[in-house]
Amino acid sequence: MAATASRNYVKEVLSQRARIGLLRGFRHFSSSPSPKIPQLSKKGRLFTGATLGLVIAGGAYASTVDEGTFCGWLFSATKLVNPFFAYLDPEVAHRLGVSAAARGWVPREKRPDLPILGLEMWGRKFSNPVGLAAGFDKNAEAVEGLLGLGFGFVEVGSVTPFPQEGNPKPRLFRLPQECAVINRYGFNSEGIVAVAKRLGAQHGKRKMDETSRAPGSSNDEVKHGGKAGPGILGVNLGKNKTSEDATADYVQGVHTLSQYADYLVINVSSPNTPGLRMLQGRKQLKDLIKKVQAARDEMQWGEEGPPPLLVKIAPDLSKQDLEDIAAVALTLHLDGLIISNTTVSRPDVVRKYPVAEETGGLSGKPLFDMSTNVLKEMYILTRGKIPLVGCGGICSGEDAYKKIRSGASLVQLYTAFAYEGPALIPQIKAELAECLERDGFKSIHEAVGADFR
Secondary structure (H helix, E strand, O other): OHHHHHHHHHHHHHHHHHHHHHHHHHHHHHOOOOOOOOOOOHHHHHHHHHHHHHHHHHHHHHOOOOHHHHHHHHHHHHHHHHHHHHHOOHHHHHHHHHHHHHOOOOOOOOOOOOHHHOEEEOOEEEOOOEEEOOOOOOOOOOHHHHHHOOOOEEEEEEEOOOOEOOOOOOOEEEEHHHOEEEEOOOOOEOOHHHHHHHHHHHHHHHHHHHHOOOOOOOOHHHHOOEOOEOOEEEEEEOOOOOOOOHHHHHHHHHHHHHHHOOEEEEEOOOOOOOOHHHHHOHHHHHHHHHHHHHHHHOOOOOOOOOOOEEEEEOOOOOHHHHHHHHHHHHHOOOOEEEEOOOEOOOOHHHHOOHHHHOOOEEEEHHHHHHHHHHHHHHHHHOOOOOOEEEEOOOOOHHHHHHHHHOOOOEEEEOHHHHHHOOOHHHHHHHHHHHHHHHOOOOOHHHHOOHHHO
16 A cells, blocks of 8 residues: 555656646746757747657656656657757757757656676776767756766867857768768867856755765765766867967866866867867877876865876877877876777768768768777777777767777767767667677676777
8 A cells, every 4th residue: 555655656746747847848938048049940849849749748658657667768759859850950959959958858867777887987986888978068068967868977078268169150061871970160169267167056066965965865876976966077178279379278278177077188189170180299299298287286186186187089090190199198197098089081981972072070980990990009009008988980889899899998979879869878878788798798897908808
């Protein structure tokens, strides 16, 4: 009797929450639109109507099932909404996706990650190794919503010291047949002050939540998370286009944003900022890393110590370039490398499309082999001593597993997430767990670099 009453109570609460959320949604749409959300076309209104329809259906469904089942339904339901984004201008769709996550209009993962996916890196506990790459949430507007989707970590940025518009529009182009994108955004950023305000507010809110916990209550969620909450937050730093001192830009980013980051990334590999990739040269990179490390280490840190420092490199590098980067990373005890950014090359599979002529970096499925080959080479050159993050062309759990076997301890998504939406995240995690179990691995750590053993 008590159990039945409890279940009925939960169902009623979930149903009430759904109705309240629906009413709030209607109130929002009846008010003036946020200046950050583009005015929607007929197709955009169709998307909005479909979303509200799913909310209504979800409210009804919530009254009949447990929370875990309802959570799974919500993620599956996004498959119905996501195709509408294809009818929107690519950059409008991108902005709408960020805005939806910022406002909590996306599913929230309530199901715990499988233990086999958990790992510890840099003294931080990741509930799973699947992260969101920099470039999606450039200005840290939606960190809480994106982590709530079930990513093990989210990387914001690239953030530049001063606000800049980036390159002229159009600057984002789809190749849906190949699950690929070409972008030449050019570090469009609101600047470190705006990002610091957002991250500071979020950090303060979380601290208040921690202190308000009742004595003796569980802190497991905190222990398995980072400065942004239950997941790990990375901050990707860039330089301003007109800056004459790149090092000063990165140092300024460290001084302003490192207190909010679980790890920092020096982005020297975007193809859309003139001269940026020249910083990957041996002498330039060594000088840059030494000065950024010094800037970080001179700050006051608590028991956790300073955030680890990573460098994101390009896939378009020669063997000598890779050897130089590996030597610098080992000499300076760099905390990690992200491999890789987008490519300026055009693999044969995309050359047949007219959009392939557009200037910019190519990401998505066609990048997978190239980025994975660079990952393998770097794992060998660093002798497995530098943690690597595999990024580029991951579209499935099997892809993520291949990156891990090639030497990656963590992996990042972007383009496939843009095409497939939130439902891709639990799918990849489930497939990755199946791959590990199939080959007899009991943890992510056991599988890292397995192709070289």
